[in-house]
Amino acid sequence: MIRNGFDLEKYISLQSEMIKERIEKFGGKLYMEFGGKLFDDYHASRVLPGFHPDSKIRMLCRLQKDVEIVIAINSDDIGSRKLRGDIGISYPTEVLRLIDAFRSLNLHVNSVVITQYRNQAASEAFKNQLENFGMKVHLHYPIEGYPYNVSKIVSEEGYGKNDFVETTRSLVVVTAPGPGSGKIATCLSQLYHENKRGINAGYAKFETFPIWNLPLKHPVNLAYEAATADLDDVNMIDPYHLDKYGKTTVNYNRDVEIFPVLNATFEKIYGVGKSPYNSPTDMGVNMAGYCIEDDALVSQAALDEIVRRYLNTLVERRKGRVGDETVSKLELLMKQARVSPEIRPVVGAALKKSYETDNQPACAIELPDGRIVTGKTSALLGAASAAIINAIKELAGIEDSYHLIDPEIIEPIQRMKTEYFKDRNPLLHCDEVLIALSICAVSDPKVRQALDALEGLKCCEAHSTVILSSVDEELFHKLGMNLTCEPVYGGNRLFHK
Numbered sequence: 137m138i139r140n141g142f143d144l145e146k147y148i149s150l151q152s153e154m155i156k157e158r159i160e161k162f163g164g165k166l167y168m169e170f171g172g173k174l175f176d177d178y179h180a181s182r183v184l185p186g187f188h189p190d191s192k193i194r195m196l197c198r199l200q201k202d203v204e205i206v207i208a209i210n211s212d213d214i215g216s217r218k219l220r221g222d223i224g225i226s227y228p229t230e231v232l233r234l235i236d237a238f239r240s241l242n243l244h245v246n247s248v249v250i251t252q253y254r255n256q257a258a259s260e261a262f263k264n265q266l267e268n269f270g271m272k273v274h275l276h277y278p279i280e281g282y283p284y285n286v287s288k289i290v291s292e293e294g295y296g297k298n299d300f301v302e303t304t305r306s307l308v309v310v311t312a313p314g315p316g317s318g319k320i321a322t323c324l325s326q327l328y329h330e331n332k333r334g335i336n337a338g339y340a341k342f343e344t345f346p347i348w349n350l351p352l353k354h355p356v357n358l359a360y361e362a363a364t365a366d367l368d369d370v371n372m373i374d375p376y377h378l379d380k381y382g383k384t385t386v387n388y389n390r391d392v393e394i395f396p397v398l399n400a401t402f403e404k405i406y407g408v409g410k411s412p413y414n415s416p417t418d419m420g421v422n423m424a425g426y427c428i429e430d431d432a433l434v435s436q437a438a439l440d441e442i443v444r445r446y447l448n449t450l451v452e453r454r455k456g457r458v459g460d461e462t463v464s465k466l467e468l469l470m471k472q473a474r475v476s477p478e479i480r481p482v483v484g485a486a487l488k489k490s491y492e493t494d495n496q497p498a499c500a501i502e503l504p505d506g507r508i509v510t511g512k513t514s515a516l517l518g519a520a521s522a523a524i525i526n527a528i529k530e531l532a533g534i535e536d537s538y539h540l541i542d543p544e545i546i547e548p549i550q551r552m553k554t555e556y557f558k559d560r561n562p563l564l565h566c567d568e569v570l571i572a573l574s575i576c577a578v579s580d581p582k583v584r585q586a587l588d589a590l591e592g593l594k595c596c597e598a599h600s601t602v603i604l605s606s607v608d609e610e611l612f613h614k615l616g617m618n619l620t621c622e623p624v625y626g627g628n629r630l631f632h633k
Contacts, residue, residue: 162338
């Protein structure tokens with residue numbers, strides 16, 4: 137049974153009320169910059185057991201009638217190959233996915249703002265695509281001297297040149313497909329234009345991490361640093377909050393460094409001495425820290441996440457996507473947290489199984505009750521596929537000797553792969569195994585029983601002694617499992633799918 141250390145209902149309730157209070161503080165109009173992910177926040181769900189990947193969007197749905205959404209995307213990211221790493225899609229594609237997702241929940245999407253627009257061909261093509269879909273698109277332009285030349289930024293030569301986004305609701309959520317998209321600049325540009333129209337709109341920032349009212353070196357905050365090691369984010373005490381209120385709170389370096397500029401911008405918009413905030417912490421509305429009900433459980437989950445991030449980064453370095461510096465940062469974080477890969481039982485179990493099978497690829501899965509099952513490479517199945525089959529047999533109480541898939545069924549599939557699809561690897565991938573199982577389930581009650589047990593793999597830990605194919609990796613992700621791999625490929629080829 138999965139234990140929860142985070143009170144989700146309390147969080148949704150407190151967070152909704154906090155946002156309502158902030159709207160009222162500014163007289164009924166608030167632009168809220170949403171950091172992190174509104175959907176699919178798997179990091180938060182891993183380090184705060186009980187938090188769901190869609191918790192933030194569920195909270196917004198409580199405010200549905202008051203909310204409209206603006207999506208910002210940096211023009212430079214439209215024509216690049218920049219991807220949202222966790223789901224592997226481009227930023228423009230992620231914008232389309234977000235629009236569909238918001239609409240499916242009856243949340244009003246106002247428009248898309250293309251920031252840093254300089255007439256780039258890719259940006260113009262994306263603008264036309266959005267407009268053909270019936271979306272409103274607004275353009276924001278580069279401002280010379282941004283963000284430090286406040287006098288120019290907060291003028292007709294700065295924000296004044298940007299398109300104004302007409303909004304009608306009290307809470308305008310500004311979100312984006314990823315970091316560096318221009319969310320805060322979009323919010324401040326809107327404040328400038330609203331102020332010109334006599335509307336004293338406000339600004340707030342919603343970032344789940346770091347959690348401001350946890351200690352600086354709390355495992356949850358260290359896990360955030362691990363998650364953003366490639367972005368140079370570092371947690372630090374908010375010196376402005378400490379100086380003003382005498383209270384220690386945690387923020388991160390970029391917000392602390394930019395706060396004097398933001399404060400000067402607020403004063404330029406609202407008038408000298410009328411900035412609404414005294415510190416970066418003041419700008420935030422995050423209530424997650426008040427909803428942790430089992431600190432020991434949450435701390436352990438965060439330590440596990442630090443190790444997962446380290447192992448995943450070793451794989452990313454092996455693929456050439458990150459350098460030694462990012463790995464070194466994570467090694468330092470592990471020392472601070474006093475953890476090593478050995479805290480994940482599946483790591484040792486997978487390596488042991490590989491050793492016992494002449495160093496062939498192996499995979500281990502930890503079930504919810506702590507039992508560990510393994511899978512080895514055979515003539516028919518890859519180790520990951522074998523591990524999943526063994527895991528669902530164990531969960532369903534099916535004896536180990538029982539064949540869920542008859543080898544006579546597997547062999548024709550292998551021939552199809554190698555002879556017709558020209559695949560060099562005859563072993564069945566995880567998705568192919570599950571499709572074969574679904575066919576076998578028509579006539580075999582035990583297979584149906586095993587498939588019913590798939591839900592029990594959600595949140596289970598898994599480790600492979602080799603880097604899995606993208607197909608297998610995606611299947612583990614779809615099953616909700618926390619997968620890590622050793623940073624080696626299962627073969628000597630230079631090209632890997």
